[in-house]
Amino acid sequence: MTEELSVWQLVANASLTVQAVMALLFIFSAISWFMIVQRGFYFRACNRAMQNFEHQFWSGMDLSQLFRQGSADIESGASFVGMESIFRAGFKEFSRLRQQPGVDADAVMQGAQRSMRVATSREEEQMDTHLPFLATVGSISPYVGLFGTVWGIMTSFQSLATMNQATLATVAPGISEALVATAMGLFAAIPAVMAYNRYSSRVEILLNKYDSFSDEFYGILHRQAHTAPMPPTQPSQSKG
Structure with a gap:
């Protein structure tokens, strides 16, 4: 408890510039x-x-049924992230182009692939949210704290010029107040750097999984696009 009070005392007794930095x-x-x-x-x-989506996708459920199920969830207020957003973007464009007359299979696949690429870019933007700020805090906070420390030490030595006799007891409080700024700079920077590195790694891992899913889903759509629809089965006529 005494240490906490001493720290707060140092903060309270610091100069206005150092307090602003803190x-x-x-x-x-x-x-x-x-x-x-x-x-x-x-x-x-x-x-x-x-x-959850991977479990549904690879369970053998029909893609159209999976898409309709997601549409029903949207009507109930649900939102999608990650793989399901990529799936819905690609399958929606695939179905739209395939229903248009005169559009060949290659054009259908190009449209679906383009939609999945755009959806992946949007997911990447969402995952990168706040990461630049964490990187900025991690990089500049130690320097901001060091500025407060240098300013505090400079002020302490200027005050010594008016004293007839300088002792450690007169210098130590000012230097201690200044060093609190450096400690606060490190306190702000270390968690920010650790979080930035951890979340950047997660972004890379998720993007690799999204790219792998896009390639696999592209192969499934490619087979469907280049498969001629089966002719309707004629009802058998019974011999009388």
Whole structure:
């Protein structure tokens, strides 16, 4: 408890410039932790949605039925992320182009592939949300804290010029106040850097899985597009 009070005392006794630096670093840290928690929940939801959709997709369910099921979920207020968004974008364009007369199979596949690529880019943008801010906080916070420390030490030495006798007791408080800024800079930077590296790795892993799914789904659509529809079966006539 005494250490906590001493730290708060150092903050309260610091100069206005150093206090402004500490306040800025505290804001950086608070926003970073909010984004870290938010991204954690988001990536957990992405992994859960991907596992559920993969189970449905590879269960042998008809693609049209899977698409209609998703459309019904949309009407009930559901939203899709990850693989299901890519699937819906590709299958919707595939079905639309295939129903148009005069469109060959290659054009159908090009349209479906383009739609899946756009959907993947949108998913990448969603996953990269807040990561640039975390990278910025991780890179500049130590320098902002160092600026506060340098300013505080400079102010302490300027105050020594007016003293007849300088002792460690007169210098130590000012230097301690200044060093708090560096500590706060590191406190803001370290979690931000760790979260940025972790989430960047997750983005790369998910994008690789999305690309693999797009290739596999493209192969399935390619087989359907180049398969001639079966002629309707004629009802058999009974011999009288």
